[in-house]
Amino acid sequence: MIKKLLIANRGEIAIRVIRAAKELGIKTVAIYSEADKDCLHTMLADEKICIGPGPATESYLSIPSIISACEATGADAVHPGYGFLSENSYFAEVCEACGIIFVGPSKESIEKMGDKIEAKKIAKKAGVPVVPGIEESVKNPDDIALIKEIKKIGFPVIIKAAMGGGGKGMRIVNSEESLRIALLTAMEESKKAFGSDKIYVEKYIEEPKHVEIQILADKKGNVVYFPERDCSIQRRHQKLIEESPCSVVNEHLRKKIGRAATKLAEEIGYYSAGTVEFIMDKKGNFYFMEMNTRIQVEHPVTEAISLIKGKRALDLVKEQILIASGEKLRFDADDISICGHAIECRINAEDPDKDFLPSPGKIESVTFPGGNGVRVDTHIYAGYTIPTFYDSLIAKLIVIGTNRQEAIRRMLRALDEFKINGIKTTIPFHKRVLQTQAFIEGDVTTNFLHKYIYEQA
Amino acid sequence: MANINDIQQYIDFLSTTDIEELEITAPDGEVILLKRKPGIQYSGSIKKQQSLGETESQIKQESTKEEQKDKKEFVITSPMVGKFLLSISKDHPPFIVEGAQIKQGQKVAVIETMKILRDVVSPQDGVVKKILVEDSKFVEYGQPLIVLEEVK
Numbered sequence: 001m002i003k004k005l006l007i008a009n010r011g012e013i014a015i016r017v018i019r020a021a022k023e024l025g026i027k028t029v030a031i032y033s034e035a036d037k038d039c040l041h042t043m044l045a046d047e048k049i050c051i052g053p054g055p056a057t058e059s060y061l062s063i064p065s066i067i068s069a070c071e072a073t074g075a076d077a078v079h080p081g082y083g084f085l086s087e088n089s090y091f092a093e094v095c096e097a098c099g100i101i102f103v104g105p106s107k108e109s110i111e112k113m114g115d116k117i118e119a120k121k122i123a124k125k126a127g128v129p130v131v132p133g134i135e136e137s138v139k140n141p142d143d144i145a146l147i148k149e150i151k152k153i154g155f156p157v158i159i160k161a162a163m164g165g166g167g168k169g170m171r172i173v174n175s176e177e178s179l180r181i182a183l184l185t186a187m188e189e190s191k192k193a194f195g196s197d198k199i200y201v202e203k204y205i206e207e208p209k210h211v212e213i214q215i216l217a218d219k220k221g222n223v224v225y226f227p228e229r230d231c232s233i234q235r236r237h238q239k240l241i242e243e244s245p246c247s248v249v250n251e252h253l254r255k256k257i258g259r260a261a262t263k264l265a266e267e268i269g270y271y272s273a274g275t276v277e278f279i280m281d282k283k284g285n286f287y288f289m290e291m292n293t294r295i296q297v298e299h300p301v302t303e304a305i306s307l308i309k310g311k312r313a314l315d316l317v318k319e320q321i322l323i324a325s326g327e328k329l330r331f332d333a334d335d336i337s338i339c340g341h342a343i344e345c346r347i348n349a350e351d352p353d354k355d356f357l358p359s360p361g362k363i364e365s366v367t368f369p370g371g372n373g374v375r376v377d378t379h380i381y382a383g384y385t386i387p388t389f390y391d392s393l394i395a396k397l398i399v400i401g402t403n404r405q406e407a408i409r410r411m412l413r414a415l416d417e418f419k420i421n422g423i424k425t426t427i428p429f430h431k432r433v434l435q436t437q438a439f440i441e442g443d444v445t446t447n448f449l450h451k452y453i454y455e456q457a
Numbered sequence: 458m459a460n461i462n463d464i465q466q467y468i469d470f471l472s473t474t475d476i477e478e479l480e481i482t483a484p485d486g487e488v489i490l491l492k493r494k495p496g497i498q499y500s501g502s503i504k505k506q507q508s509l510g511e512t513e514s515q516i517k518q519e520s521t522k523e524e525q526k527d528k529k530e531f532v533i534t535s536p537m538v539g540k541f542l543l544s545i546s547k548d549h550p551p552f553i554v555e556g557a558q559i560k561q562g563q564k565v566a567v568i569e570t571m572k573i574l575r576d577v578v579s580p581q582d583g584v585v586k587k588i589l590v591e592d593s594k595f596v597e598y599g600q601p602l603i604v605l606e607e608v609k
Contacts, residue, residue, distance in 0.1 A: 034599060050597040051538045065598070068539045068570040072595030098571075 001325045002026055002077040002101060007045070008066050009081030011379040012396060013295070014041035017079045020317035029073045031066060033059035035387040040379040047073055054389045060084045063091050070100050077101035077324060079317075083391065086294040087114060103324040105272045105293045112268050113291040117162045117200050123288040126267035128260045131279065131287040133202035137162055141183035151176060153203045159183060161190035162198035170237065172204055205281050207445040210234065210289075211246050212277040213261035214302045215270075216319050218329045223265045225258035226302045226314075227338050232444045233433060235356065240426070241433060242298035243343045244305050247404060247442035248284070257286055258333065264291065273299070273320045295320060297346065297396065300375060304342035304400040309335045341404040343411050345430040347378075347395040347418070349386050352429035360386040364422035369414035373400045376418075386423065394425070404442070408434055529607035530586060533579060535596040539570035543592040551592070557585045558608065565603055568596065583607050 005021045006029040007014045018028045018041065030045035035054035042048040049069045052059030059065065061084055070078060078100055080086035089110040095102040104110070113119045117137055124130050134149050150157060159171040159182055173182045183199070191197040214226040230246035231239045249257070261276035273295050278286040299316045306314045308331050323329070350356040362385045368376050378395035380386070386394060399414055401407030415431050433439055438452050445451075535541070543551040543566055553565050559579050566577040583605035590602050 049538060050599055052598045059598075064570040064573060065538045068537070068595075069597075071540075072538060072597070094571075 002103075002321060004029060004073065004075045005077045005079055005103070005321070006031065006066070006070050006073065006075035007041070007079050007081065008060065009079070009084055009086075010036055010039055010041055010060060010390065012377050012393065013081040013083075013297075015044055015379055016377055017081060017317055018044050020315055020321060021079075023315075024318055024321060026321070029069070029075050031060070031069050033389070035389050038384060039387075040381060040384070049073060054387065056084065056389060063088075063094055066091075067094060067098055067100070070098070075100070077103055077321075079103040079321070080294065082294050082297060087292070089114065101324050103272070103320055105270055105274065109268050109270050109274075110293045113293050115162055115198075116160065116164070116290055117198065119290055120200075120288065122267055123264050126263045128264050128288045129286060131202045131205065131289070133157075134200060137198045137200050138183055138187065141180050141187070147176070147179065150179065150201050153201070156204040156206070157201050158204040159186040159199055159201050161186065161194055161196075162200055163194035163196045164190065205279050205287070207282070207447045208232075209246065209248070209280040209445055210239075210277065211249065211257065211280045211286060212275050213258055214296075214299065214316070215261055215265050215274050215276065216316070216323070216329060217265050217271045217274070218323050219271045219326060220328050221266070221269070222329045222332070223262045223270070224329060224331065224333045224336065225261050226306050226336060228254060228257055229298060229301055230444060231298060232446050233439075233448055234446050235449055239298065240346055241343065241430065242301050243341065243404075243407070244301045245338055245341065247444070253284055253286075260286070260288070262333070264288070272323055273316050297393070298344050300377060300396065300398045301342045301344045304375070304398055305338050305340055307337045307339045310337070312339065340400050340402050341407040342398060342400045343407045344396055344398045345411060345415065346393055346426070347397060347420075347430075348392040348426045349394050349423050350392050350426055351424035352426050354424075356426070358388075358392050359424035360388045360392075361423045362386075363420060365419070366421070367417065367419040369397065369417035371414075371417075373410055374414050375399070380420070394420075405440075408440060531581070531583070531605050531607070532601045533565060533577060533603040533605065535568060535598060535600045535602055536577060537568050537570055537575060538598050539568040539575070539596065541590045541592065541594050541596045541602065542567040542569055542574075543588070553585050553588070553603070555585050555588055559583060559585060559605070577602065579605065581605070581607070 004027040007017045008031060014030060021028045028045040030042045030048040031051045032039060032042045032048060033052055033054050034050065049072060051065040051069050052062055078095055085091040087110055089107040092102045092104060092107040092110055112122060120130050132153050138146060156172055156174045159173060171182050171186050173179050186199045187197040190199050210231045211228050212231060213228055215223055217223040227245045228249055229242050229244040231242040233241035257278060264276055275292045275296050277289040279289050280286040295317060303314045303316055308314055349359050351359050363380055363382060365382045366380060375398040376395060380394050397414055397418065399407055399410040401410050412431060412434050415427055418427055436452050553559060559565060561579060561581045563579050564576045565579050568575045568577060585603060586606045587604040589604065590596055
């Protein structure tokens with residue numbers, strides 16, 4: 001069993017991991033940058049160590065500094081959280097070489113799923129449906145055979161960066177005329193943003209749902225899947241609201257998607273927590289998009305609705321730590337059932353009235369929501385100044401209701417109670433979405449904001 | 458509330474005299490305390506203070522800095538998290554000892570991180586007053602390592 005866990009992250013996810021470790025009786029070490037000396041995660045861990053100045057490249061992304069911090073504090077394991085080094089296979093490799101347990105999958109799994117073209121090939125091989133698209137990455141946008149292949153897929157198509165993620169470097173093309181320029185621009189952009197001009201082309205599914213499957217797998221080859229999450233409310237491919245279960249997925253479809261995710265995990269010998277993302281059309285056809293080889297921001301939604309052998313006992317981060325320690329999963333997919341409906345709103349320090357412009361600054365005062373069925377994962381407090389170096393996520397508000405309608409009403413009630421003074425937040429935006437008739441009726445696709453929110457504005 | 462221009466007038470007035478301290482009570486009860494810094498002429502950079510308490514605490518902070526300046530000490534901090542090494546190996550003499558005189562740019566210690574050695578160099582001339590960290594101990598980023606005293 002792990003004895004001392006260093007959390008190579010900051011803010012709410014660092015706190016989430018510290019809490020899980022404490023409940024497991026594991027000592028915790030917080031790392032922090034100079035800009036984060038007042039961040040709540042440094043106050044909740046058993047020990048803390050400053051590893052560098054504000055910019056992430058010199059602190060939270062500095063592998064030598066983090067390994068050194070492990071040595072200095074005697075930590076025998078590292079939890080990478082999400083973002084930063086969580087999907088960096090080299091970091092996983094260095095940890096292993098230094099005898100430090102990396103609380104995540106193997107470096108091979110990270111590598112395989114990190115390259116989106118490779119991941120798609122593996123999914124196809126495992127029998128998981130994939131979006132129709134070209135087989136190889138684009139090398140020459142003027143290649144006649146390539147243009148022919150793309151035409152065969154049928155417009156509209158979407159161009160994606162192989163090394164991309166988080167929605168960056170994507171481009172939709174509606175006709176053959178604009179294809180060549182789009183390919184060239186996408187290659188150029190990808191090179192700048194991800195250091196590789198490797199791009200690929202897929203059929204563009206119109207008004208799809210983003211549905212994803214949380215999995216857990218141990219080092220003995222056991223894989224379990226959880227009920228799907230619907231993360232269709234996105235702005236520029238960034239998720240803003242997540243819910244579970246998805247309102248249009250029935251028990252039969254749930255099993256089908258869950259088994260597809262399981263097959264992919266088995267194919268690559270995956271262990272730890274992971275998420276397989278699918279895109280789903282109106283007919284319930286689903287296609288593999290990518291796999292995230294880390295714990296995700298929206299994991300509490302799954303924790304809220306999953307029952308294991310009839311008990312509300314799921315803590316995905318604890319499971320991750322236990323798996324990393326070599327423990328075997330104590331349940332299988334058939335032991336999991338759904339209880340109620342959960343929604344998560346990501347509260348960002350952004351001004352929704354000014355095109356979601358980041359709004360860092362000092363939080364003068366804050367009142368947190370509470371009551372039945374409400375969970376708040378956050379690192380903010382009254383008097384805390386949000387640094388400008390990092391992500392704008394300041395809180396995750398999660399509610400659980402007996403059904404979707406109750407969950408929506410509960411979320412609106414909780415958003416009303418949540419008062420943050422001093423900075424602009426996305427709370428008013430969430431209230432607006434949750435009161436939209438289409439959302440209430442479950443007409444939720446990745447085009448939602450464009451269709452119902454911004455056109456009205 | 459006192460006008461910033463009014464305060465500037467008081468400052469200008471003070472600079473023509475040798476008065477050390479000036480306390481002004483405004484009709485609304487607000488108190489402004491102006492105090493001459495030792496050896497420093499008044500300029501327009503004095504900040505307006507809302508209360509006497511704040512003014513005093515600011516002056517106190519400034520005077521602490523003054524004391525440090527009198528001793529002319531400065532601290533070298535760690536450029537990264539890692540193991541603090543005073544010599545290349547046990548067989549070698551340490552880079553510095555307390556009381557030694559060192560030059561600007563001179564290597565004073567090494568921080569080891571994952572078998573990578575990073576030199577800690579002195580930003581200026583001085584005498585090593587105190588080595589704050591034991592050899593081979595881990596240090597965090599920004600941790601004070603060595604106190605130097607300026608050469609007179």
